[in-house]
Amino acid sequence: MKKSTLALLGMLVIDVLILAGTAWFVMTIRSGAALTVPPAEAISTVTTIGGGAIGIVTGILLVAFFVHRKRGD
Numbered sequence: 001m002k003k004s005t006l007a008l009l010g011m012l013v014i015d016v017l018i019l020a021g022t023a024w025f026v027m028t029i030r031s032g033a034a035l036t037v038p039p040a041e042a043i044s045t046v047t048t049i050g051g052g053a054i055g056i057v058t059g060i061l062l063v064a065f066f067v068h069r070k071r072g073d
Contacts, residue, residue, distance in 0.1 A: 004066075004069040010061060011062065011065070
């Protein structure tokens with residue numbers, strides 16, 4: 001498998017894992033299993049951090065994809 005394809009596949013897998021983790025944590029906050037003082041603020045913080053993590057991972061691995069594609073890998 002080409003390195004550029006691996007970069008895209010890795011990006012997809014990592015993004016899905018971060019999204020699943022964020023969704024799970026939001027569901028535990030909403031259900032009351034995770035005790036937080038203001039649940040709305042906790043959900044906002046979790047989704048902001050999850051979205052930022054997805055953005056960083058996607059940005060880095062898209063750069064890796066284009067670099068590998070340019071080199072012919």
